[in-house]
Amino acid sequence: MAIPMLDLKGQYKKIKPEIDAAIQQVLDNSNFINGSEVNEFEINLAEYLNSRYVIACANGTDALQIAMMALELKPGDEVIVPAFTYAATAEVVGLLGLVPVLVDVDPGTFNIKIEDIEPSISNKTKAIVPVHLFGQTCDMERIMEIAGRHNLFVIEDNAQALGAKYTYSDGREVYAGTIGHIGCTSFFPTKNLGCYGDGGAIFTQDKELASKIRMVTDHGQKVKYFHDIIGCNSRLDTIQAAVLNIKLSHLDEYSVARYRFAQRYKQLLKGVDGIIVPEESGNSTHVYHQFTILVKGRRDELRQYLTEKGITSMIYYPMSLNNQKAFGKISEIRVSLDNSEYLADQVLSLPMHTELKDEDQITICKAISDFCK
Numbered sequence: 001m002a003i004p005m006l007d008l009k010g011q012y013k014k015i016k017p018e019i020d021a022a023i024q025q026v027l028d029n030s031n032f033i034n035g036s037e038v039n040e041f042e043i044n045l046a047e048y049l050n051s052r053y054v055i056a057c058a059n060g061t062d063a064l065q066i067a068m069m070a071l072e073l074k075p076g077d078e079v080i081v082p083a084f085t086y087a088a089t090a091e092v093v094g095l096l097g098l099v100p101v102l103v104d105v106d107p108g109t110f111n112i113k114i115e116d117i118e119p120s121i122s123n124k125t126k127a128i129v130p131v132h133l134f135g136q137t138c139d140m141e142r143i144m145e146i147a148g149r150h151n152l153f154v155i156e157d158n159a160q161a162l163g164a165k166y167t168y169s170d171g172r173e174v175y176a177g178t179i180g181h182i183g184c185t186s187f188f189p190t191k192n193l194g195c196y197g198d199g200g201a202i203f204t205q206d207k208e209l210a211s212k213i214r215m216v217t218d219h220g221q222k223v224k225y226f227h228d229i230i231g232c233n234s235r236l237d238t239i240q241a242a243v244l245n246i247k248l249s250h251l252d253e254y255s256v257a258r259y260r261f262a263q264r265y266k267q268l269l270k271g272v273d274g275i276i277v278p279e280e281s282g283n284s285t286h287v288y289h290q291f292t293i294l295v296k297g298r299r300d301e302l303r304q305y306l307t308e309k310g311i312t313s314m315i316y317y318p319m320s321l322n323n324q325k326a327f328g329k330i331s332e333i334r335v336s337l338d339n340s341e342y343l344a345d346q347v348l349s350l351p352m353h354t355e356l357k358d359e360d361q362i363t364i365c366k367a368i369s370d371f372c373k
């Protein structure tokens with residue numbers, strides 16, 4: 001039996017009675033769109049995150065697009081995006097005719113390299129999109145300070161770090177996604193808070209922005225059939241909201257489980273030659289969306305070796321955005337992207353999920369250390 005990256009079925013089995021009842025209720029009510037569960041979920045998530053406003057939408061990519069539309073970014077405006085991220089972050093920038101300005105990431109935390117932001121700002125720059133990659137928050141205090149000085153919007157791509165907490169230098173703790181002008185997340189099934197289809201949400205602390213975001217998600221209308229702006233159609237459906245209401249109540253235990261497995265990986269891989277385990281930044285808790293190691297030199301051989309042993313692993317991400325066909329031409333690059341390119345060649349993500357088994361972790365780490373001998 002192969003060791004999988006994920007075990008969504010195992011996770012479902014543990015909460016099956018609650019989930020089945022919640023879905024059955026949606027079926028009984030048959031309010032498949034805009035059922036009461038959707039608003040309930042927005043309220044529950046707002047409460048959890050201590051965010052003033054939460055607006056649900058259809059997926060995380062839409063959330064990012066809607067954020068940029070609500071901020072009225074215009075074609076030609078520049079948006080600073082890390083080169084080492086999931087493509088969706090930069091894709092919506094391109095889709096709206098904005099210019100992605102790619103910056104590098106820190107090779108230890110995988111998060112945006114703060115020193116690259118200012119040299120990348122021009123008089124066309126309108127926004128920065130920090131991505132809280134693999135489960136920990138970027139250095140938001142410094143990002144907000146730079147954004148404030150240059151009058152830029154900050155849109156947090158929090159698809160991978162829902163539930164992570166950021167600590168300011170004065171000790172104040174806030175949830176990832178609630179710090180920038182807008183925060184975006186995804187409920188894709190494999191995310192830390194995943195639904196059973198597609199889903200996403202947008203956070204803001206600003207009342208006017210919240211109302212604009214809601215309009216954009218709903219065809220640009222505030223009053224039905226009166227369209228004030230061009231929007232889109234992006235909704236979280238009721239069944240997904242019902243699932244998320246249940247799963248949100250388990251998110252903290254899920255984060256604890258992931259963290260425990262990550263610490264175990266670190267312990268089991270300690271001293272293995274040629275393997276570097278991920279760094280924790282110190283100013284954020286880590287919810288380990290992925291556990292991603294660096295393999296010096298022989299990453300692809302190690303992956304092949306693990307596959308032969310029945311161990312699944314994944315490469316997130318095999319190419320930095322500057323080298324992607326779709327992004328190379330439309331992007332601006334004003335700094336070195338060496339770390340992003342280096343990471344694309346070295347990263348390997350190991351199985352990481354709430355149902356991981358202690359003995360499987362031992363098998364995985366034994367295989368890695370055998371390979372590295």
Ligand SMILES: *Cc1c(COP(=O)(O)O)cnc(C)c1O
Pocket residue numbers: 059060061062085086088089131157159160185186187188198199200
């Ligand atoms: C998953 C993800 C998205 C997109 O979310 P979807 O719901 O799949 O559209 C965007 N950014 C990052 C960093 C992601 O991991």
